[in-house]
Amino acid sequence: MAKNITPKEQNYSQWYQDVIRAAELADNAPVRGCMVVRPNAYGVWEKIQSAFDRAFKETGHQNAYFPLLIPNSFMEREAEHVEGFAPECAVVTHAGGEELEEPYVIRPTSETIIGHMYSQWVQSWRDLPILINQWCNVMRWEKRPRLFLRTSEFLWQEGHTAHATKEEAYAETMLMLDVYRKIMQDHLALPVIYGEKSLNERFPGAENTFSCEAMMSDKKALQAGTSHFLGQNFARAFDISFQGKNGEMDFAWTTSWGVSTRLIGAIIMSHSDNDGLVLPPKVAPVKAVIIPISGDDEKLANDLEPAASKIAGELNASFGGLGAEVDRKYHLRPGDRFFYHLQRGIPIRIELGEKEYASGGVTIVRRDSGVKERVSFDAVPARVGALLTEIQDNLYERAKAFREENTFDVSSLAELKAFFKGSDRSGFARAFFAGSVDDEKDIKDLTGGATIRCIPLDGATGKCVVTGQEGARASIFAKSY
Amino acid sequence: MAKNITPKEQNYSQWYQDVIRAAELADNAPVRGCMVVRPNAYGVWEKIQSAFDRAFKETGHQNAYFPLLIPNSFMEREAEHVEGFAPECAVVTHAGGEELEEPYVIRPTSETIIGHMYSQWVQSWRDLPILINQWCNVMRWEKRPRLFLRTSEFLWQEGHTAHATKEEAYAETMLMLDVYRKIMQDHLALPVIYGEKSLNERFPGAENTFSCEAMMSDKKALQAGTSHFLGQNFARAFDISFQGKNGEMDFAWTTSWGVSTRLIGAIIMSHSDNDGLVLPPKVAPVKAVIIPISGDDEKLANDLEPAASKIAGELNASFGGLGAEVDRKYHLRPGDRFFYHLQRGIPIRIELGEKEYASGGVTIVRRDSGVKERVSFDAVPARVGALLTEIQDNLYERAKAFREENTFDVSSLAELKAFFKGSDRSGFARAFFAGSVDDEKDIKDLTGGATIRCIPLDGATGKCVVTGQEGARASIFAKSY
Numbered sequence: 026m027a028k029n030i031t032p033k034e035q036n037y038s039q040w041y042q043d044v045i046r047a048a049e050l051a052d053n054a055p056v057r058g059c060m061v062v063r064p065n066a067y068g069v070w071e072k073i074q075s076a077f078d079r080a081f082k083e084t085g086h087q088n089a090y091f092p093l094l095i096p097n098s099f100m101e102r103e104a105e106h107v108e109g110f111a112p113e114c115a116v117v118t119h120a121g122g123e124e125l126e127e128p129y130v131i132r133p134t135s136e137t138i139i140g141h142m143y144s145q146w147v148q149s150w151r152d153l154p155i156l157i158n159q160w161c162n163v164m165r166w167e168k169r170p171r172l173f174l175r176t177s178e179f180l181w182q183e184g185h186t187a188h189a190t191k192e193e194a195y196a197e198t199m200l201m202l203d204v205y206r207k208i209m210q211d212h213l214a215l216p217v218i219y220g221e222k223s224l225n226e227r228f229p230g231a232e233n234t235f236s237c238e239a240m241m242s243d244k245k246a247l248q249a250g251t252s253h254f255l256g257q258n259f260a261r262a263f264d265i266s267f268q269g270k271n272g273e274m275d276f277a278w279t280t281s282w283g284v285s286t287r288l289i290g291a292i293i294m295s296h297s298d299n300d301g302l303v304l305p306p307k308v309a310p311v312k313a314v315i316i317p318i319s320g321d322d323e324k325l326a327n328d329l330e331p332a333a334s335k336i337a338g339e340l341n342a343s344f345g346g347l348g349a350e351v352d353r354k355y356h357l358r359p360g361d362r363f364f365y366h367l368q369r370g371i372p373i374r375i376e377l378g379e380k381e382y383a384s385g386g387v388t389i390v391r392r393d394s395g396v397k398e399r400v401s402f403d404a405v406p407a408r409v410g411a412l413l414t415e416i417q418d419n420l421y422e423r424a425k426a427f428r429e430e431n432t433f434d435v436s437s438l439a440e441l442k443a444f445f446k447g448s449d450r451s452g453f454a455r456a457f458f459a460g461s462v463d464d465e466k467d468i469k470d471l472t473g474g475a476t477i478r479c480i481p482l483d484g485a486t487g488k489c490v491v492t493g494q495e496g497a498r499a500s501i502f503a504k505s506y
Numbered sequence: 507m508a509k510n511i512t513p514k515e516q517n518y519s520q521w522y523q524d525v526i527r528a529a530e531l532a533d534n535a536p537v538r539g540c541m542v543v544r545p546n547a548y549g550v551w552e553k554i555q556s557a558f559d560r561a562f563k564e565t566g567h568q569n570a571y572f573p574l575l576i577p578n579s580f581m582e583r584e585a586e587h588v589e590g591f592a593p594e595c596a597v598v599t600h601a602g603g604e605e606l607e608e609p610y611v612i613r614p615t616s617e618t619i620i621g622h623m624y625s626q627w628v629q630s631w632r633d634l635p636i637l638i639n640q641w642c643n644v645m646r647w648e649k650r651p652r653l654f655l656r657t658s659e660f661l662w663q664e665g666h667t668a669h670a671t672k673e674e675a676y677a678e679t680m681l682m683l684d685v686y687r688k689i690m691q692d693h694l695a696l697p698v699i700y701g702e703k704s705l706n707e708r709f710p711g712a713e714n715t716f717s718c719e720a721m722m723s724d725k726k727a728l729q730a731g732t733s734h735f736l737g738q739n740f741a742r743a744f745d746i747s748f749q750g751k752n753g754e755m756d757f758a759w760t761t762s763w764g765v766s767t768r769l770i771g772a773i774i775m776s777h778s779d780n781d782g783l784v785l786p787p788k789v790a791p792v793k794a795v796i797i798p799i800s801g802d803d804e805k806l807a808n809d810l811e812p813a814a815s816k817i818a819g820e821l822n823a824s825f826g827g828l829g830a831e832v833d834r835k836y837h838l839r840p841g842d843r844f845f846y847h848l849q850r851g852i853p854i855r856i857e858l859g860e861k862e863y864a865s866g867g868v869t870i871v872r873r874d875s876g877v878k879e880r881v882s883f884d885a886v887p888a889r890v891g892a893l894l895t896e897i898q899d900n901l902y903e904r905a906k907a908f909r910e911e912n913t914f915d916v917s918s919l920a921e922l923k924a925f926f927k928g929s930d931r932s933g934f935a936r937a938f939f940a941g942s943v944d945d946e947k948d949i950k951d952l953t954g955g956a957t958i959r960c961i962p963l964d965g966a967t968g969k970c971v972v973t974g975q976e977g978a979r980a981s982i983f984a985k986s987y
Contacts, residue, residue, distance in 0.1 A: 052623065054573040055580075056610060057601075061623055064568035064638060071569065087545035088552065092535045093574075093612070093643055093659050094596075099536075112603050115575075117612070120538075120596035120658075121647030129537060131574070131598070131612075142533065142542055151837070157545060162574055162643065166602030177601075178574055356632070 027368065032299045037243045042172070044293055047368045048302040051172045058170035058177030065369060066173075066289055068310030070180065073288055074160065076212040076307070077182060080204045086156045086184060091138050093162075094129035099137040102262040106136065109229025113165040115177070131164040136230065136255070136281055139185045140263030147267050147277060150189045154197070158184040173290030174247070174506050181285035187265055187277040191256075194278035198254040201282040202235045205250040213292055214305035214417060215239045216425035217249055218453075218501055220479035225465050228281075232256035238478040238501065240428040241294035244452040246478045246503035249291050252282035290506070295424050296393075302370030303392055305420050306413040312348040313340055313373040313409055314366045315387075318359045324379060325355070333377055336387070336405055343406045344413075367392060372416050373409055393419050428453070432501075438471070438490050441502060445472035452503065453478070457487040459497035467491075468502070475502045508849065513780045518724045523653070525774055528849040529783040532653045539651035539658030546850060547654075547770055549791030551661065554769055555641065557693040557788070558663060561685045567637040567665060572619050574643075575610035580618040583743040587617065590710025594646040596658075612645040617711065617736070617762055620666045621744030628748050628758060631670045635678075639665040654771030655728070655987050662766035668746055668758040672737075675759035679735040682763040683716045686731040694773055695786035695898060696720045697906035698730055699934075699982055701960035706946050709762075713737035719959040719982065721909040722775035725933040727959045727984035730772050733763035771987070776905050777874075783851030784873055786901050787894040793829040794821055794854040794890055795847045796868075799840045805860060806836070814858055817868070817886055824887045825894075848873060853897050854890055874900055909934070913982075919952070919971050922983060926953035933984065934959070938968040940978035948972075949983070956983045 029047050033040040045051055050066035053059075062070065078088075094117060100107045114130040132138070143155055160182045167177045184201060188194040202219055209215040217237035227234040231253040239249045260266070260276035269275055296303040306312050315336050317329035333351045340349035354362050359378075366374055376388040386401040389408065393416045400408045431452030435441045444454045458465075458477065468491075469476050477500045489497035510528050514521040526532055531547035534540075543551065559569075575598060581588045595611040613619065624636055641663045648658045665682060669675040683700055690696040698718035708715040712734040720730045741747070741757035750756055777784040787793050796817050798810035814832045821830035835843050840859075847855055857869040867882040870889065874897045881889045912933030916922045925935045939946075939958065949972075950957050958981045970978035 052626070055577060055619070055622055056573045056575045059573040059575065061573065062571035064570045067570045068568065070571075087549065089545045089548045090543040090551075090643075090661060092537045092540040092542065093645070094537045094540065096536060115598050115601035115610075117596050118599045119609075121649065122593050128600075129596075138536070141536055145533070162571075164574070168602065180571060 027300045027364070030299055030301055030368075033242065040299070041294060044297050044301050045172055048370060050289070050293075050302070053170075053172070056177070058167040060170075060172050060176045060178075062180070062286065065310075069289055069292065069304065069308050070286060072308040072310060073213065073284075074182070076208050077204075077284065078160075080208055081158050081182075081184065084156075084200060084204060086158045086186075089157045089159055090161065091135050091142065091159060093132055095132050095135070095138045097128050097130060099141060100130060102137065103230045103259060106230035110134065110165070113167075115164050115166055132161075133163055133165045134281070134283070135159065135161075135163075135183055136185065136259050136279075137263070140259045140265060140279070143185075143187050143277070143279075144263045144265045147187060147265055149268050150270050153187060153189045153267060153277060154193065155185075155187045156197075157186065158182055171290075171506075173286055173293070176286075179286050181283050184280070184282045186280045187260070188279070189267065189269065189275075189277065191278050194280050195254055198233070198235060198252050198280045198282070201280070202237070202252040205237050205252065205282070205284060209237055209239070209249055209288075210421065212305070212307045213288060214307075214420040214424060215249060215291055215295055216421060216428055218428075218479060218481055220481040220484065220501070222251075222479060223465055223477040223500070224462050226476065228253045230255060230258050232258065236479050238503075239291050239295060240424075240431065240453060240503075241291070241506070242297075242427065243294070244431050244503075246453065246501075246505040247287070247291050247294065248478070248505065249288060250282070250284040253280060255279045255281060296420050297370070300364075301368035303420070304370035304372060306372045306417045309370065309372050310348075311350050311369075311371050312344065312413060313375055314350050314352050314371050315375040315377060316352045316359070316362055316366075318362075318376065318378040321379070328382055329377055329379070332382060332402070336375065336377075336402070339406050340409055343410060363390075373412055375405070375409075391416060435502070436488075436490065438468075441468065441475075441490060442471050445475045445502075445504065454502040455499050456490045456502055457497035458491065458500040459489040459494050460491040464491045472502070472504075474504045476505060477501065478503050478505060508781045508845070511780060511782055511849075514723065521780070522775060525778050525782050526653055529851060531770070531774075531783070534651075534653070537658070539648040541651075541653050541657045541659075543661070543767065546791075550770055550773065550785065550789050551767060553789040553791060554694065554765075555663070557689050558685075558765065559641075561689055562639050562663075562665065565637075565681060565685060567639045567667075570638045570640055571642065572616050572623065572640060574613055576613050576616070576619045578609050578611060580622060581611060583618065584711045584740060587711035591615065591646070594648075596645050596647055613642075614644055614646045615762070615764070616640065616642075616644075616664055617666065617740050617760075618744070621740045621746060621760070624666075624668050624758070624760075625744045625746045628668060628746055630749050631751055634668060634670045634748060634758060635674065636666075636668045637678075638667065639663055652771075652987075654767055654774070657767075660767050662764050665761070665763045667761045668741070669760070670748065670750065670756075670758065672759050675761050676735055679714070679716060679733050679761045679763070682761070683718070683733040686718050686733065686763070686765060690718055690720070690730055690769075691902065693786070693788045694769060695788075695901040695905060696730060696772055696776055697902060697909055699909075699960060699962055701962040701965065701982070703732075703960060704946055704958040704981070705943050707957065709734045711736060711739050713739065717960050719984075720772050720776060721905075721912065721934060721984075722772070722987070723778075723908065724775070725912050725984075727934065727982075727986040728768070728772050728775065729959070729986065730769060731763070731765040734761060736760040736762060777901050778851070781845075782849035784901070785851035785853060787853045787898045790851065790853050791829075792831050792852050793825065793894060794856055795831050795833050795852050796856040796858060797833045797840070797843055797847075799843075799857065799859040802860070809863055810858055810860070813863060813883070817856065817858075817883070820887050821890055824891060844871075854893055856886070856890075872897060874904075916983070917969075917971065919949075922949065922956075922971055923952050926956045926983075926985065935983040936980050937971045937983055938978035939972065939981040940970040940975050941972035945972045953983070953985075955985045957986060958982065959984050959986060
């Protein structure tokens with residue numbers, strides 16, 4: 026057990042912070058609610074970005090960049106939008122040594138300024154669709170910040186598309202939800218439930234919001250990504266209008282969708298253990314570390330280091346990029362060197378001591394299970410390749426099994442209350458619900474904070490736990506981050 | 507000649523704007539001095555980022571992310587730094603519905619906040635060097651904005667490193683200058699002169715600044731990238747101190763270095779012509795466009811489109827990524843379709859009409875020279891590959907020859923004045939200079955704006971044009987962006 030990490034069973038929130046500190050993932054910044062994303066976490070973010078970016082491009086999207094600052098008047102054009110975001114905005118009032126005539130807000134999201142630009146780019150149906158994504162920083166002033174999960178500034182991508190028809194915009198909304206689900210599953214090893222948001226949880230200004238929800242290892246839900254069908258709300262507010270094939274003017278139909286550095290928090294809380302960070306191989310910047318061990322400098326220089334470098338070279342040639350590293354921290358004891366990489370979540374540790382060297386092989390240790398095996402030099406690349414796949418799959422299956430074990434059907438309001446307050450069970454409660462916005466708020470009060478995380482798209486229907494009416498859709502209730 | 511582009515000989519500044527508009531590279535934003543980087547330019551930026559990022563990683567750097575906002579008090583800790591940047595800062599005074607106790611500035615550059623974090627990360631010589639880079643947006647309020655060249659917000663990378671010795675930090679400064687030079691030359695086709703900045707042009711807070719300078723097609727200089735040796739100035743201001751191998755405490759030695767979206771302006775002004783944008787193949791998101799041409803829908807569907815798709819597929823397989831596209835703008839006339847891609851700077855146009863198809867080949871047209879050639883279907887990938895290299899080389903050689911033709915030795919102050927005011931010659935003036943900061947300012951007044959762009963590292967020495975003293979270093983004087 027790691028001395029520098031509080032066990033998660035003892036204090037989950039402290040465990041989370043300890044894992045982050047031990048892996049040098051992020052620091053609190055000297056700016057209220059903001060964080061510094063350190064190289065170990067930024068490397069994960071680059072892997073996440075690369076997986077999503079590739080999928081965005083494969084589905085026809087292009088990247089662009091819009092201004093950080095948004096005129097206050099833009100925010101006010103969409104009534105729900107300003108109501109939702111204004112209280113969280115940071116405001117620039119002075120610039121270039123002078124007070125500004127109109128204050129600017131730092132973008133909390135960019136529907137407004139992008140809507141303004143689209144209105145200038147779109148005249149005819151031939152200008153549609155516009156399929157643009159932006160990777161950037163956004164700011165939402167946060168009263169109770171938590172590293173990666175809720176910070177005043179965070180990094181994200183925001184897709185913004187405009188279409189000629191409702192059907193096309195709706196299809197785009199669902200397509201991007203599916204792209205999200207797939208990459209979360211295949212790259213981040215996050216088994217997500219996906220579906221529609223309840224009225225209470227919709228994006229301010231959206232006609233409908235869809236989300237991917239993951240279960241963390243404390244059984245709380247984390248919203249991992251959202252895809253919004255914005256109808257014609259923003260097109261009306263910013264006059265994104267076009268002449269159709271039939272010659273008539275119409276407003277465009279728009280969507281927006283985003284994932285953020287919050288996903289790093291999701292990875293930490295889904296896969297890590299009491300020894301520290303565990304990273305799915307596909308998002309691990311360093312996939313394997315080779316550790317030559319000897320007290321004999323000559324043996325290190327002549328035998329072990331060259332052998333270690335050779336393995337690193339072969340692994341990098343097999344898997345591309347800078348995925349394998351040699352550890353040369355000889356001033357530390359071997360155990361401390363192992364622990365150093367273990368706490369950083371590196372999927373595979375390759376130990377190369379004098380004994381291993383003499384026998385023509387190495388000891389390979391999996392981060393996810395701790396299982397060790399001897400492998401001969403020439404078999405290392407193939408074995409590492411196989412193990413990376415096994416680890417990736419294992420993390421996904423483990424998280425999925427955990428979620429399934431902790432998801433229960435609940436058939437009455439009393440049972441729902443008990444589920445979150447007092448019963449042995451906890452996690453996700455699946456219940457039929459067709460109540461009002463107020464009913465949803467009542468449940469939140471009654472359960473000490475549980476809300477509808479999403480209404481799965483493939484969900485069955487049944488009798489509402491509040492109103493008793495039939496045909497209510499199965500909804501996932503949970504406490505959430 | 508393009509009707510929508512003012513010839514550069516007539517009005518260079520208008521030509522620049524017209525090229526940007528015609529290629530849909532960027533728009534002025536509804537935020538003072540800010541721009542929208544549209545997909546066609548952002549794609550170039552991604553290519554630029556990818557080339558630099560690879561080189562940063564190959565030289566041992568890692569990416570990270572630091573906060574957008576900087577406490578005002580941080581800026582004030584380094585006297586020259588605050589003097590240089592405070593007048594350009596945008597200031598956040600309110601956030602989350604309340605007035606802030608201490609205002610934050612939006613980073614104009616991040617030496618201060620990064621220095622603060624490094625002071626927490628560095629205790630021992632073992633913690634050094636720190637080799638970190640950040641890709642982000644920065645803000646410097648701009649009174650006379652020009653797209654890409656001077657905008658209130660721009661995208662850039664800023665490297666920030668800390669070292670145990672002066673020698674190591676100095677070597678890093680020079681290494682990154684060389685990385686810049688190389689990528690500008692090999693990827694952006696920019697032949698740059700590189701060297702030391704004069705006292706007047708140093709980064710506020712640096713002990714020494716080095717830069718890469720390129721000549722634009724109007725013979726003005728553009729500073730394309732800078733690398734700063736910061737000495738111990740920021741380490742002292744932020745207490746980045748460490749215990750050395752000998753047990754004694756010392757301050758670290760730091761560097762910083764950056765390139766920005768300004769490079770897109772440099773590419774435009776170096777290579778483009780009166781028809782519009784010309785892109786070096788290595789930074790062109792789309793390298794070749796295939797244009798099937800026929801008035802016969804059946805022939806298009808059965809013959810030309812399948813042949814065009816096949817070529818695109820082969821090119822993408824040969825060169826990777828999404829570099830070849832098929833144009834399907836059949837509602838436009840062929841000439842307008844050609845012009846559309848020509849104005850967007852796509853290096854190679856492949857025309858596939860009925861005649862070409864019947865003869866089993868295509869017509870390939872180079873964007874840089876307009877030269878056309880017939881190529882049979884099976885020879886297209888190899889020929890396109892060869893042409894891309896030729897175009898890349900040609901753009902570099904052309905720009906280099908232009909700079910050399912317009913660089914002159916100048917041996918007196920009177921000649922220097924005449925060079926910039928009245929003589930037939932213009933461009934870069936190479937003159938020996940060992941004068942003071944004031945002498946440099948006088949030359950700027952005398953010449954109507956020429957300054958020392960850099961003092962080339964390989965430069966000779968001679969008699970100073972101002973003081974007459976021997977041993978003065980050859981300096982490049984020019985008007986600049």
